Amino acid sequence: MSVVLVINSGSSSFKYQLIEVETAEALASGLVERIGEPIGASKHKTAEGSFTAEVPIPDHTAGFQVMLDAFAEHGPSLEALAPVAVGHRVVQGGARFFEPTLITPLVEINIDELSLLAPLHNPGALQGIKAARAAFPDVPHVAVFDSAFHQSMPPAAYTYAIDRDVAEKHRIRRYGFHGTSHKYVSEEAARFLGRPLAGLRQIVLHLGNGASATAIDGGRSVDTSMGLTPLQGLVMGTRSGDLDPSVLLVLAQREGWSPVELDRFLNTRSGMLGLAGASDMRDVEERHEAGDADATLAFDVYIHRLRAYIGAYLAQLGGVDVISFTAGVGENSPLVRRAATETLGFAGIHLDPARNEARERGTRVISTDDSPVTVLVVPTNEELEIARQTLEVARTQ
Structure with a gap:
């Protein structure tokens, strides 16, 4: 064994x-x-x-x-x-x-x-x-x-537009995270569909309390939403995601907050918690469907940001063959999946309502049979991916 x-x-x-x-x-x-x-x-x-x-x-x-x-x-x-x-x-x-x-x-x-x-x-x-x-x-x-899978990103994707000497001195660039999940899901999608990984353009949406999107071309990460830290990108349970950096300057000046206080604010008091008072998407959805205005705004902001990244990666990849939803929210929220894709019919993305709502487990197709883009739900298994990679290294010792 x-x-x-x-x-x-x-x-x-x-x-x-x-x-x-x-x-x-x-x-x-x-x-x-x-x-x-x-x-x-x-x-x-x-x-x-x-x-x-x-x-x-x-x-x-x-x-x-x-x-x-x-x-x-x-x-x-x-x-x-x-x-x-x-x-x-x-x-x-x-x-x-x-x-x-x-x-x-x-x-x-x-x-x-x-x-x-x-x-x-x-x-x-x-x-x-x-x-x-x-x-x-x-x-x-x-x-x-977590960051290793994204080392295949080209310089144009990982470089921030700041003074390059300062960036090099402090190693400031985009690294990306959730790499084991994105790698596992993209390979599982190819295996499930019986298609060569090398020929697939994929977008993987890892949507949990932490959330990230990755554009994957032929099994290689070419762009991802998280950056220097796991704070950048999508709206998350308690993290803000993308933010105008000047917000930090304003808060430092007007509130007198230290860097530590700013860090805590953006990582632990923002995102869905900051907008709706709840970090769990299940609670936000329940309150949104009951008509709670704060929860509805939080949900709309979450979806707006998610669609923006899907659209950006469609452009970076020149089209997409497979979109996979994974992690706690991605695997279990038909509402998020429907809302995230309902404006993307122009790109050949068509969800089947019954498939999307079905409470099934395991990897499954939720797009229509005639959808040019296949949309999947793929349960992630980061532990298995770590175990596989660990065994490969161990066998060389």
Whole structure:
């Protein structure tokens, strides 16, 4: 068996999955959270059920011991199903990492240095890496970077129109994120349709609490909505997305806000939460359909921005063969899918209302049979993609 343990670590929590890569089966999954608080919590799920615990978890090393105890008590046995490698999701790889990378002390240093570009993500990932390497010292550990898939973007797509010396000094450019999801979904779409990936022009819409759009030509990212950080682009649950930079200057001058306060405002108090008072699209939709004016405006702004990016990528690609909706909102909101595409008939995009409304699972077509552009719902599986990339690296060691 080719079993890989996938770790997605943040500053106060980490998620994990034990995956049999050849069969794509998740043998177990879990969450360890509230790390550093007086009482932490863990949830461990297997085919036998879900098991929870509340115990002190002072740091990530203790958190990994909680995970190991859960495997020992509830299974599956890590002796019988020993992972051949551990894969780690790392958000920001900068321009240094453009493929999954075997973790060494030097790679850890680089991930730490790149925390300047992802202060909310890379430090937690590094803590998880160190704890995992202590818990599993005898197997390869591999970093899979969210930004790596977008390293194929041309300079015209990733370059900001600012002084180039300043940009180079501070490594300011567009990097893009959600790369493992965009890669997985674009390849799954080609497999599902039985068409060569190299011949497809695709737009993938990863719509969750965080959201991004990517133009993919022949399996390569050529443009994406997120930028230097995951703040740019689409409207998100608590993030503003695209914004006139002068807004920050106005707020700094009139409110006296520091850079830290501005960052928190745009990342945690904006987006759907800022407009409607709710970050979950399900709540916004419910209130929108009930006639709530704030929720309706929030929904309209969300859709306006989403259509704008679809239109831009139609132009960049010179047309599109496949559009895929994925992640929590993309997979589960017929209203968002319908609203996002209802003005795009001119481009050959026609949704089938019954298919769009059907509460099915799995990859499926939601466009009409005669639609020149195929529209899909493709459930993302970032953990499986990380496991696959991790195994490829491990097999070369």
